[in-house]
Amino acid sequence: MTTVIYTAHDGTETIVEGTPGVSIMETALRNGVPGIVGECGGSMSCATCHVFVSDETAAIAGEMSELEDEMLDGTAVEREERSRLSCQIKLIEGETYRVTTPSEQV
Amino acid sequence: MATDITTAPASTGRCPVDHGQFGAASHDASGDSAEDHYGYEPFDMTDPFPSYERLRHHAPVYFDERIGYWVVTRYDDVKGVFDDWETFSSENAQAPVRPRSEGAKKIMDEGGFTAYSGLSARVPPEHTRIRAIAQRAFTPRRFKVLEPTIRENTIAALDAMLASPDATGDFLTDIAYDIPTITILTLLGVDPAMVPTYKRWSDSRAAMTWGDLTDEEQLPHARNLVEYWQECIQLVVRAHRDGGDSLVSDLVRAQEDGAEISDHEIASLCYSLLFAGHETTTTLIANSARVLLSHREQWERLLEDQKLIPGAIDEVLRYSGSILAWRRRALKDAEIGGVAVPKGADILLVMGSANRDEAVFENPDEFDITRPDARSHLSFGYGIHYCLGNQLAKLQAKIVLEETIARAPQLRLVEGAEISFGENLSFRAPTSVPVTWKA
């Protein structure tokens, strides 16, 4: 099973079963998880899918591209060390992902 | 919020009594029936919204034989087609709506015109490759560097307008024309003195691609397109020769460092950006003034709380987008909203209608700068072609509103001035926005 655990800014947790190959952003939208907007549909052009990932998730989420790094300069809530664009993290079979969503995306 | 949309069934929120609500009150005798296309006139941008509403209710996906396009008007359908790039390609997005006349063709062939599209009408894998290279130039990190210059230009333009002795101006030509055009020319290393030239070329591009021109009318525009394209080629030649600090020289350097992009592709990107990069932003800035000033109470809320500006800009984009319709082509037999469309079908996605779909937006015809879900609008498209310049466009509109509020809070529309919109299949741009600040 592939699982994503979303923690909202206020601490509310939503646990969703994901599909391998689908992004964390898209998984949130498909399941009505609040806190992620994903305005551009995953083309790395809006930065409204900003999340903070846990250390374990950072380790399995893959390297961040230079472009993603630059796009993170435009998030609504200031980026932190564990910031990622959730449209760029594709789920891998059998893994569990933990992300916290920021208070604002726009 | 976008999540509500994906989960809401397409039929919720629609009036169950379909016909009654379009009685005599809402429109005249025309527009009632399929024969007259529910009043939809593809090139008439004066006030297309009532006809969109009728189409959403009676014929949300229908073939319009006058233009040869399947017209799609519901939010879920428009977004769904944008999202499914494997079925619906953008290859026709830059095709002339009306065939090029023999005379125009001759001028363009002889002038060496070989441009088609920088990005928007390219398809994967080529699109993916070029977009990844171009996108590096369009990140917030780059925009932040530009911000002070944009602000200076805005202040200069406002001061010049406000110096007018009769206390009247045209927000379109005095403010909205120059600011985004100077920005994109600066970004591409072009002398800002060329603004009028690029505006002339851009008008020709809009007319030749999305307009309804006679053969004769096409000729001067064809000449402009030749000049425009030749200049784009020269930009690349000069960047190779002189280097420099611009987006064109960045792309040329990337190529020299091994990035897979040809000179023709770089010139095509310039051709794209020197149009897309200002035309629709000019419209956004003009519309921001036009719509906000005609809803005075909302303008006044902005004066009190500038934090409302970004939301207001998204609401302007939803309520009165710069581009109301964009094109796709079906690569195989497909279905849109339960209607079968054949392989090869040309499709017109009416974002201007999707943005007012009552199944998604509450009281969609109301302009409300605090609407929580304004940002779900589709005015920048969606998916792999999602507008590369969305943040730059919004940044510029924000700066203009901030500085206008600071300098001319008393600004209002000239009373009784009729604002008209040019004829076009896709672009809805006001031809003037007369304003005054007389006491």
Ligand code: HEM
């Ligand atoms: C209010 C202003 C603007 C509006 C309403 C707008 C709208 C659009 C739309 C509807 C598309 C097609 C999206 C799709 O097919 O899914 C698009 C694509 C594009 N826009 Fe914009 N745009 C604006 C400003 C800008 C600016 C300022 C730039 C550049 C500086 C720009 C550059 C582009 C480019 C390069 C594409 C093609 C992207 C691709 O095909 O991958 N736009 N825009």
Ligand code: FES
């Ligand atoms: S969804 Fe737009 S950048 Fe991730």
